[in-house]
Amino acid sequence: MSRLTNNLTGLALAIVAILGILHEGQEWDPIVGLQNQLTEYRFQAAKRTASGDIVFLAIDKVSLEHVGRWPWPRRVHGQIINTLVESGASEIALDIDFDSASNPEDDEFLRQALERAGGAVVLAAFRQSESVEKPANKVADNLPIEQFLQNAWPASVNVIADRDGLVRRFPYGQEIAGNFVPSLPSILSGHTGSDDDTVVIDYSIDPKTIPTYSVRSLLKNEIPVSALKNKKILVGAHAVELRDTLAVPVHAVLSGAAIQMLGAESLNQDRSLVTNSKSSTTILILIILSSCTLLTLRRSLSANLIALAAASILVEACAFAAQIYAATIIVTAPVHLATATMACFFMALELSSRQFKVLRSRVRAQNIRHVLDRVFLDNFDAIIVADANGEIEIASEKVTGILTTLNHRLCKGKRLDDVVPAALAEEARDAIRKLEAGSFEGSQCREFSLGDESNIHKVVEYVITPSRLEAQPSAGSKLGSEQIVVCITARDVTTLRAQKDRLEHLSKRDQLTGTFRRDEMIVQLAGTHRMCPNDETRSGHALFVFGVHRFSIINGTFGREIGDALLKEVARRTLCFKDRSWKVARVDGDAFAILVEDCGDEMSAREFAASFLIELEKPYFVEGHRVHVQFDLGISGNWQNFATPAEFLSAAEGALDASKKSGDSKLALYDPSSANSVKRAQLIERHLWRAIERNELTVLYQPQVDLSTREVVGAEALVRWDSKELGSVSPAEFIPIAENSGCIESIGSYVLLEACLAASKWPSHIDIAVNVSSVQIHRGNLIENVDYALAQSGLPAKRLHLELTETAILNQQEETRKQINELRERGITVALDDFGTGYCSFEYLSNLPIDKIKLDQTFVRNMLLETTSAAVIRSIMTLATGMSLNSIAEGIETEEHAVQLRLAGCRQGQGYYFSRPLEAEKFVAQIRDAA
Incomplete structure (x- = not known):
């Protein structure tokens, strides 16, 4: 059976034992005492005030002195009742014994006062042992005399003392003289119950908050009528000399009348505390112990103890809340005892586990020691361990042959000087001295050369490491002195050094020619600079x-x-x-x-x-x-x-x-100037490859305008590059580099997709024109990129215009024609860009499957200055019209440019006269404003 299974079995048995003992032991005095203490702490932690509906008239020391004797004449009690009735008191209770007659005049005075009160007076009744000798044999019933009971109600003032002598409860009522007499708190609060029921007094109610006045003040008419009107009044003893005091929780000692007041307040505020059952406490213990055990299974002791402590705190917090807010006493003392017992059990398990681990560690250490001894002896290196005096404690097998000719078994007990070279032994002693002085800075690998009898050169690599061993306990459990040892580890590296020298030579020299390699040449140049x-x-x-x-x-x-x-x-x-x-x-x-x-x-x-x-x-x-x-x-x-x-x-x-x-x-x-141009181009190329992923490229849109209506009918997508390292780089500079390096493919795909995505949000009559490089055409992936951009954006193919240069079209004519035809079959407009700057003849143009020509800006800029440029433009426009080709001119900077181009037959135009290239948002705003 595994150790985990054993622990689980032990935990289960422990939980069962704890449940059995605490279920039966919840009424044991120690547990009851602990619970009473917890309940009292809860009372003290959350004080509450009295309702103010019941007023206490205290027979205190000044009242006794005012009347002058005790017991008071019944006339005084009659005066108290008369005054209270006149003050408008709703109910009057006298916690005073009236079970015997006094002089007839005073009794009659009191009877008349009771009669005038109209049944609103309650008089004390109680039961007591008839004799101290045999208190259990006979009980005496004390009731007010019949003369008083004709106009008053009897009320039981008995309270119940627990086994520790403290009063915590009173009955709802009890049988006195054969009749059920309700308790005084029950009558004052208006709550009734059977004689089997008891009320737990809520001692969180502060007696100091009960409206309290001295009877003397009442007799002298010093109490405001408003303080007594519509109030329930309890008149009772308060003076110490009357000896009507009882031991209670929280307040230590209170008068009997004060206890009656707290009982009445408890009922009046619905604070009659109830206690949970034994079974519910047992179930709570089971839940807590089981949950803590399962949650902390296979965890550390600290986790187990924290879980138990947290459970106890949580339960106590809930019990506190229940007592304060729900008037319920939850018995938690058994829970705390259970968690404490379980904590002890966990600690016992941990101790047992650690003892087992110590035993297992000892066995493992012994096994490891045997393995390490074998590894040490069989090590490929020569290893010697010596003490601070230079006496060898152990040596590996390879010591023989590397450091000495002596058999390694014979080295133990000898001095280092007798086994290793003298310089090596002295270095070992020096390492020990430095360690003792605290100046040892760490082991360093060194080499020395040896020559044996055959005069064969040998190179030995070694390291010397001193160590400070912990003190070992000696007899009497006293720590012994600290010990220092030194370890010499050596190996024969003769062959390794020869190979290293050869490799170093090969690393510096070209294997074919024997000259320096490039890297070594740089090193040689550096040496020349230093010299x-x-x-x-x-x-x-x-x-x-x-x-x-x-x-x-x-x-x-x-x-x-x-x-x-x-x-x-x-x-x-x-x-x-x-x-x-x-x-x-x-x-x-x-x-x-x-x-x-x-x-x-x-x-x-x-x-x-x-x-x-x-x-x-x-x-x-x-x-x-x-x-x-x-x-x-x-x-x-x-x-x-x-x-x-x-x-x-x-x-x-x-x-x-x-x-x-x-x-x-x-x-x-x-030539530095040529080199700088090359470096600039290399720098641009290097950063250009990362421009897309670093979001440095921006697509701007230059409006294309119908020259007749001046309405925006399209836009050309123009890429701009703002590099984080190079700043703003002109397209005229980076586009040729991108074409030469092949980077134009990714840039072109990016611009195509961005342009289609932007145009898909424009009005349906506005087209988008995108420039296409010859590299994109000749590498054969243009069609795939176009299809992807249209699919991702949802842009209709008829709204996409692709502008191709003459150079791109003239090279590889058949392949170019094939791709252009495929694009046109999809409904895409193909335009010939920068027409007039290349070698495209009119005859070749007539055979090329295009839909549109774009007049280069050089013609537009010179048309007002040179008549030949204007003539060329008119010829091109006539040709385009005859071939049913659409036309557009770029570089329009003045109104005259726009007018002359329109008159020449050009249909569309773009340039700074209409608008500079705009960001997508600004382009959309311009369209919206124009509409």
Whole structure:
């Protein structure tokens, strides 16, 4: 059986035992006492005020002194009744014993007062033991004399004391002299019950809030009539010398009359407290213990204890609320005892679990110790552990052969100096001294060389680590002294070092030619810079990067093996050219770099390059082949002040590229202005690829206007780029770069989708024109992008105009024609953009399946200045009309432009005269305002 199952069984048995004991023990004095204390705390925590409907007239010390004796003459009580009746009291109760007659005159006076009260007076009645010797044998009934009962009501004033002697309850009434007599609080409050029922007094009602006056003040007419009118009055003892006091909760001691008042107030405020049953308490305990056990199953002891404590607090809070707001006493003492008992059980389980874990940990530690001992002995490294005195405690098997010829088993007990080299032993002792002084800064890996009898060189890598061991307990449970040991770990790295040296050589040198690699060349350049810190000295260096002209053709003609052999011969010839201390590197497939340290200016660099090229271009004899080779060469000089060696090399490589592109020169010198243009283009290209995902592209819309009606009939989508790094970049600058890099595909797709989405929200008579690059057409994904944009936006195909340049149409005519036909079949309008700037002839135009031509803005700007431009425009418009092609002109900046174009036959136009390109929202607003 698992330990979890055992714990669950134990918990279940514990819960059953707790339930059984506490169910039967809820009436045990300790539990009852604890519950009484909790109930009293609740009374104290939430005081409440009296209703004010019942007034207490206290027979206090000053009242006794005022009358002068006790018991008072019955005449005084009659005066009290008369005064109260005259004051308008609704009901009068006297908690005074009238069970015997006094002198006839006073009794008659009191009887008449009772008669005048008209039955509104209640007199005290009670039961008591007849004798102290045998109190249980006979009970005496005390009732007012018959003379008084003719005009008054008897009321029971008996209260019930619990086993601890405190008065907490009273009966609704009791049988006195054979008749049921209701209790005084019951009569005053108007609540009745059977003689079997008892009322729990609510001691949260503050007696100090009960309207209380001295009888003396009443007799002297010092109490305002308003304080007594329509009030219920209780007259009773208050003076200590009358000895009518009882022990109660909260207030310690109260007079009997005060207890009657609190009882009446409890009933009057519906605060007759009821107590829950034993069974409900037992069920509550079961719910709490079961819930806490299930919720905290397999959790920590602290979680279990917190859950139990939280449950107790929650139950007590609910009990407090129930007592205050629902006049219900919930017995919680057994609940708290149950949670405390369960907490003890959880702690016992935790202690047992920890003892089990300690035992298991000891076994595991022993097993691990055995495994580690074996691992230590069989380790590939030589390991020695010695104490602070240098005496070896343990040594691994590899110590033999790496650090000593002595068998490792014989090392234990010997001193370090007898086993390892003296320098190593001294370093170990020094590490111990530093650890004791607190100056040890950590272990470092070092090496030393050894020579054995065969004089074979050996390289040993080692690390020395001192450790401070915790004090071990000695006899008598006293801690022993701290111990310091040192561990020497060593390994033979002779072969590893040889391999590392070879790899380091290979990492720096090109495997084919033996020259430096590109990265190593940069390191060498950096060293040259450090050796020559001032500008005057550094100006003596020049870097030459040269490459075999059309090397790919040589490889294809003679084969790769011949090509590799040629590169090796080029490297050899370079290294042998003149007697110079050069640094030579292979920086690319067929490109080499040379650092020449005595070229101080451009002229000397060019002279050297010319002589060097003559030597390089002499015929090569490779594998029986005579090979004639030409070279391109780029130069960068240190006099050009490069910031880093990498820039120095990149400049020479850039010059080599310029040399290859020039076609008329074998060598070129680095040109900073050309390099800056290239860098700018590279920078734009790099950021352009991320422009879409970074939301840097914006689509603007320039209105297209019907030149006859001047109504907006469409808009051209124009992309703008506001880069976070480069700022605003002109389309004239980034569009060509995007076309060359292929980025135009994603940009074109983005603009097409954005334009269609925007146009789908415009009035149905307004079309959208989108420019299409030749790259988009020739890569064959234009149709898919158009279909996707139309599907996503819901824009009708007839409202989409695609503007194609002459260059895009002239290249790959058949493929272009096929795609244009597919687009037109979908209902899309195809326009020829920038017409008149390219090579498109009128004859070719007549054979091209397009719907619209767009006149380039250069014609529009010159039409008012040059008659030839105006004539060309009229010819184009005549041609367009004859071919049933729609026409539009861009670049309209004046009213005269618009008028002349309309007269020439142009139907639509766009330009700054009508509107600049607008954001989508502003374009929509302009349309709305025009309407």
